[in-house]
Amino acid sequence: MKVLISFFVIVLAAACATAPTNDTGAAAIAGNAADRIRADVAYLADDARRGREAGTLGYNDAAQYVADQMAAIGLTPVGDDGGWFQQVPLRSSVRNHDESKLIVTNADGSETILVNLDDYVIFPNSASVEPESAMEASGEAVFAGYGVHAPEFDHDDFAGLDVDGKIVVYFSGAPDSFHSEPRAHFGSSSNKRKHLEQIGAIGAVILRKSDSVKRSPWERQIANPASKSMTWIGPDGTADVSGPGVSVSAVLRQKKSEVLFAGAPKSFAAVLAEADAEGGAPKGFDLAVKVLLRGAVKNEMIDSPNVAGILAGADPELKDEVVVLTGHLDHIGVNQKLIDEGKDGINNGAMDNALGIATMLEAARALTAGERPARSIMFLAVTAEEKGLLGADYFVHFPTVARENIVANVNLDMPLVLYEFTDVIAFGAERSTLEPIVRAAAAEAGITLSPDPIPEQGLFTRSDHYRFVEKGVPSMFLVVGFANGGEEQFGEFLKNHYHKPSDEISLPILYDDAVRFADINMRIARGIANTENRPRWNEDDFFGDLFAGD
Known part of the structure; x- marks a missing residue:
């Protein structure tokens, strides 16, 4: 220090x-x-x-x-009850890494068990406020490009795909053909989860493009394994989460991504090259593997204030x-x-x-x-x-x-x-x-x-x-x-x-x-x-x- x-x-x-x-x-x-x-x-x-x-x-x-x-x-206070603070009720969650799993099952029944933090980072997505919660999703896998549904721009990575009850695999972000702000909107992970839930997906695996790896190496992704995730608690006592039907997601290390494409119409190297290319937008297809995702957290209820003053x-x-x-x-x-x-x-x-x-x-x-x-x-x-x-x-x-x-x-x-x-x-x-x-x-x-x-x-x-x-x-x-x-x-x-x-x-x-x-x-x-x-x-x-x- x-x-x-x-x-x-x-x-x-x-x-x-x-x-x-x-x-x-x-x-x-x-x-x-x-x-x-x-x-x-x-x-x-x-x-x-x-x-x-x-x-x-x-x-x-x-x-x-x-x-x-x-x-x-x-300034004049304009928080709760005329004070300076607006208290924000939060659920604070810490992952139980011993419970994290990402298992890929090939068409021949063989399994690849990936290693937590070395190969992936898991993200449970639950509205639970119980002291402990665990989420699991298991099913056939589908590759869906960027995972973007943008009819306003005549772009739908899910066209022709059936993702109901399945694990969707997609690149983070959005195509660079989109203008700056819409690109950010459609690339948002929370917006993607909302649409995935609407079309029946139950889990997600996020792939990383080369520019993402360059900006944020894997060592940065896992720098603080004990970091807390949070969400606010509404008046009804439930946690505000995006797309809770997509119960668990994982970010996969790039060098491990090929395992998901065994027996697929295209290799990971091929879709990565498409995504990395200027204007690239790889098309989706069914994968030949099944994926199991599991994550667990310990929850704590806390308050943290906004501070508000007015002129x-x-x-x-x-x-x-x-x-x-x-x-x-x-x-x-x-x-x-x-x-x-x-x-x-x-x-x-x-x-x-x-x-x-x-x-x-x-x-x-x-x-x-x-x-x-x-x-x-x-x-x-x-x-x-x-x-x-x-x-x-x-x-x-x-x-x-x-x-x-x-x-x-x-x-x-x-x-x-x-x-x-x-x-x-x-x-x-x-x-x-x-x-x-x-x-x-x-x-x-x-x-x-x-x-x-x-x-x-x-x-x-x-x-x-x-x-x-x-x-x-x-x-x-x-x-x-x-x-x-x-x-x-x-x-x-x-x-x-x-x-x-x-x-x-x-x-x-x-x-x-x-x-x-x-x-x-x-x-x-x-x-x-x-x-x-x-x-x-x-x-x-x-x-x-x-x-x-x-």
């Missing part, structure tokens, strides 16, 4: 800083903003927070810190409408395996997402210091993003303000200010009337607005704004761009620091650039709050039609 910079010195400096007082708010982020952001990150990413995993004391400490900051800023709007006719800024407060906790080996096992999450929360708080300071916007602006630090966007999902299902009054969401997640950025990427903005507001804010700040440079990563569905999208709310997710060395920094961070203990405050974070990032988000939020008309989806937009259509 590495020693952090002196937190108390920084906090003292920030506490003594003079608050900005610009009446218009256009230049309200000033003075000691960089020191304030540094102090916030230092507290949230300190070893004492133990990686801020949802439901832990370290996370609760972080939540109380954010609530205290919101109070000092002058009331000034316009009598618009103040009930709410723009929501979100950032996830949680991270992935500790890796006990590394600690047992005498290594640093605390995943501090300085970039992901202590810095996102810190810049959101700085945007809140600027907005409260300036002229109040017409609409209200909520600042929402959500829990359990790392477990499947759960805090945001719970909020949009059970909002602490009227759901129909939520007009837009702006999400801040992992602003990678390790270089002097000259452009930003606004995922989803071009799909609604948010785009001209974002473009104007970027221009005011002297920043270029760039398109998604990495659609294969599916970032549009991987952060909290997407839960708002699913409720029909125009939403966007802003990150720093790839120009001026950004692409190299992004790749280096993903390879060496993402979801690792080295994502800590010792990284060369450019806090002045964090101030610039906060400023752009402040301008966007203010622009949305002051625009004459409520944000709306563009005509014939895929997501607008899918989630907000009549």
Whole structure:
């Protein structure tokens, strides 16, 4: 574990800083903003927070810190019962690896018993809240390309296939012929499970393409065998899961995938080559093997809070409408395996997402210091993003303000200010009337607005704004761009620091650039709050039609 910079010195400096007082708010982020952001990150990413995993004391400490900051800023609490917190009930599950099984039976009756963690990772999918639960699926196997059903794009990997009562084998992701955001939507594992359940499948084995292996080697997939999965618990007491009829899934190591294609019309090498090719979309076919999947978990019921504060709007006719800024407060906790080996096992999450929360708080300071916007602006630090966007999902299902009054969401997640950025990427903005507001804010700040440079990563569905999208709310997710060395920094961070203990405050974070990032988000939020008309989806937009259509 590495020693952090002196937190108390920084906090003292920030506490003594003079608050900005610009009446218009256009230049309200000033003075000691960089020191304030540094102090916030230092507290949230300190070893004492133990990686801020949802439901832990370290996370609760972080939540109380954010609530205290919101109070000092002058926001009004808008959580449960007029407090700062919206408690999110969660089921936390740990896999019992001794119970994990993946057995392939060939046409001649011979069996191949694969080795848990060496060859595959198992994922039970149960709505049970009992202390222990086990799920098993066994049946004939069918290969289904990417496992994507997208009639909107004349694409159906299940055409001509019978998957009822069977195990479906498919590649992760979606064809690269799809546009960035729809590609992320259709590549989502939860969306795939929902459709698999609808057509009768009982289990799934996910294959990995070559670019996936390159981005995330197998060692990363199994880095923390004791990691917890979570889902939220609804008022009826059941766990919210996607496609529970698909009771168990497994991710298969690429070099072991050929075993599923013994006696099949095509080899795994052949379908992999098709999938890896530009525009590739391998067709499905029946496999000659049967597959047994089994997984078991131990469950625990916990609570973990979202933190919610609001700046009331000034316009009598618009103040009930709410723009929501979100950032996830949680991270992935500790890796006990590394600690047992005498290594640093605390995943501090300085970039992901202590810095996102810190810049959101700085945007809140600027907005409260300036002229109040017409609409209200909520600042929402959500829990359990790392477990499947759960805090945001719970909020949009059970909002602490009227759901129909939520007009837009702006999400801040992992602003990678390790270089002097000259452009930003606004995922989803071009799909609604948010785009001209974002473009104007970027221009005011002297920043270029760039398109998604990495659609294969599916970032549009991987952060909290997407839960708002699913409720029909125009939403966007802003990150720093790839120009001026950004692409190299992004790749280096993903390879060496993402979801690792080295994502800590010792990284060369450019806090002045964090101030610039906060400023752009402040301008966007203010622009949305002051625009004459409520944000709306563009005509014939895929997501607008899918989630907000009549």
